Amino acid sequence: MKIVINGKETLIEKEQLSMRDLLVLQNVKMPEAVSVELNGEFLNRSEFASKTVKDNDVIEFLYFMGGGK
Amino acid sequence: MKGFNTIAIHAGQSTDPAMPTMAPVYQSAAFTWENPEAMEDVFSGRSYGHLYSRISNPTVTLLEQKISSLENGIGAIAVSSGMSAIAVVMFTLTEAGDEIISSNALFGGTRTLFQNVFKKYNVKIHYYDNDHPEEIEKMINEKTRLIFTETIGNPRLDIPDFEKLAQIARKKNIPLIADSTISTPFLFQAKKHHVDIVLHSSTKYISGSGSTIGGVIVDTGNFNWQNFHFQKTAAKVHPDFLFLASARKNIFQNIGCALSPFNAWLNILGLDTLALRMEKHCKNAEILAQALTDFSPVKEVNFPGNKNNKYREAGIKYFNNRFGGLLTIKLSGKKECFNMIRKLKMVKNAANIGDSRTLIIHPASTIYYGFPEDEKLRCGVSDDLLRISAGLEDAEDIINDIKQAIFGG
Numbered sequence: 447m448k449i450v451i452n453g454k455e456t457l458i459e460k461e462q463l464s465m466r467d468l469l470v471l472q473n474v475k476m477p478e479a480v481s482v483e484l485n486g487e488f489l490n491r492s493e494f495a496s497k498t499v500k501d502n503d504v505i506e507f508l509y510f511m512g513g514g515k
Numbered sequence: 516m517k518g519f520n521t522i523a524i525h526a527g528q529s530t531d532p533a534m535p536t537m538a539p540v541y542q543s544a545a546f547t548w549e550n551p552e553a554m555e556d557v558f559s560g561r562s563y564g565h566l567y568s569r570i571s572n573p574t575v576t577l578l579e580q581k582i583s584s585l586e587n588g589i590g591a592i593a594v595s596s597g598m599s600a601i602a603v604v605m606f607t608l609t610e611a612g613d614e615i616i617s618s619n620a621l622f623g624g625t626r627t628l629f630q631n632v633f634k635k636y637n638v639k640i641h642y643y644d645n646d647h648p649e650e651i652e653k654m655i656n657e658k659t660r661l662i663f664t665e666t667i668g669n670p671r672l673d674i675p676d677f678e679k680l681a682q683i684a685r686k687k688n689i690p691l692i693a694d695s696t697i698s699t700p701f702l703f704q705a706k707k708h709h710v711d712i713v714l715h716s717s718t719k720y721i722s723g724s725g726s727t728i729g730g731v732i733v734d735t736g737n738f739n740w741q742n743f744h745f746q747k748t749a750a751k752v753h754p755d756f757l758f759l760a761s762a763r764k765n766i767f768q769n770i771g772c773a774l775s776p777f778n779a780w781l782n783i784l785g786l787d788t789l790a791l792r793m794e795k796h797c798k799n800a801e802i803l804a805q806a807l808t809d810f811s812p813v814k815e816v817n818f819p820g821n822k823n824n825k826y827r828e829a830g831i832k833y834f835n836n837r838f839g840g841l842l843t844i845k846l847s848g849k850k851e852c853f854n855m856i857r858k859l860k861m862v863k864n865a866a867n868i869g870d871s872r873t874l875i876i877h878p879a880s881t882i883y884y885g886f887p888e889d890e891k892l893r894c895g896v897s898d899d900l901l902r903i904s905a906g907l908e909d910a911e912d913i914i915n916d917i918k919q920a921i922f923g924g
């Protein structure tokens with residue numbers, strides 16, 4: 447499937463997978479501190495295991511630790 | 516990973532390629548990136564990494580992960596001192612015209628911070644008594660932004676009724692902030708007892724040995740921040756992270772109260788043995804409190820674990836049958852207190868607690884110097900009072916030193 451992660455088109459060799467598995471697959475650092483947006487809506491951490499990622503989904507991984515404002 | 520010691524020792528990820536068993540000290544002001552795009556991604560929050568040690572540093576992050584795990588929280592911020600932990604929480608949650616409600620039996624420095632800094636920025640402080648938490652209800656209004664208490668008041672050694680505090684705070688949707696410096700995460704499970712933000716002066720028991728100054732702030736994840744009036748940041752975050760994001764981006768990284776990597780490392784080292792040390796601090800304080808009761812020049816021994824102490828039940832309930840490492844005693848007056856301090860051979864006269872060494876201080880002439888009499892009294896401070904922080908020496912040697920200082924020549 448083809449999904450968009452942080453603005454970049456990404457090919458995933460699977461039909462679908464859970465958000466938790468995607469975090470592992472993408473080697474997302476500091477998973478306990480990441481905010482995950484799926485198609486414009488923030489997911490609660492408790493939903494990571496149950497929420498499935500499908501073709502054409504738009505995903506943002508966001509941190510609040512960087513510099514900037 | 517469940518046990519306290521296991522978490523303290525193993526929590527957090529060190530990603531150093533040399534794979535050291537002990538955390539490395541990343542003693543570097545800045546961190547470089549392979550290309551400007553990667554750096555922009557970190558600055559913008561699209562990816563994770565370190566840029567500059569005022570903002571984050573891998574050694575400091577490891578400490579934050581450990582403390583957050585020990586408090587079962589959603590995230591932590593390590594800062595340069597206990598005072599800056601309190602200041603960051605206050606600056607994050609209040610603005611001019613706001614009000615807070617605080618326990619009146621506070622560590623002197625905290626009281627001075629509230630009076631000298633936050634009053635100046637037009638934040639009104641109401642003080643309630645932990646023996647009468649119902650007073651809070653009359654003080655709450657639409658400008659109240661937080662309720663603040665110490666888990667064991669320093670040096671009054673009062674223990675709040677957390678159920679009652681939480682009940683009042685929840686009803687009005689106000690966050691409950693607790694300074695757990697004296698109880699540490701080993702004695703007090705802040706999240707379980709309804710605390711929303713827990714903070715520590717890690718200078719004390721967390722670092723141990725009296726080796727460094729430091730502080731930590733943890734969001735326990737209990738509070739729903741969705742409707743809280745935070746100053747906006749450019750960071751897009753899940754509502755759970757609103758406090759941590761606002762504290763980091765609006766306050767912490769801008770006022771520059773970062774913990775140095777080496778001091779973070781000393782705190783990490785301290786965490787390895789926090790539980791072992793706390794057991795001994797608490798035991799020594801208990802033995803000392805018992806022994807001092809039998810010394811006739813000692814008019815009063817205040818220790819929450821004493822049979823007749825009104826906070827004993829609270830200690831049993833909140834601190835798993837422990838009562839902390841602090842006790843206070845009263846002699847006849849200031850002269851007798853000074854005489855005793857002068858004669859001590861091993862116990863040190865110092866303005867700190869949680870050291871491996873037993874420390875003693877006369878609060879009225881030091882930490883509370885210049886405080887109005889009524890404020891001193893509310894904090895449990897009088898001219899005849901001495902505070903003792905039980906160290907890790909053999910109890911008999913501590914007792915013998917105090918005995919010779921009280922009775923000797």
Ligand SMILES: Cc1ncc(COP(=O)(O)O)c(C=O)c1O
Nearest residue numbers: 596597598622669696716718729
């Ligand atoms: C209960 C409590 N909170 C905060 C502080 C301030 O911590 P620091 O000295 O690390 O700034 C202290 C210091 O004695 C304290 O005892």
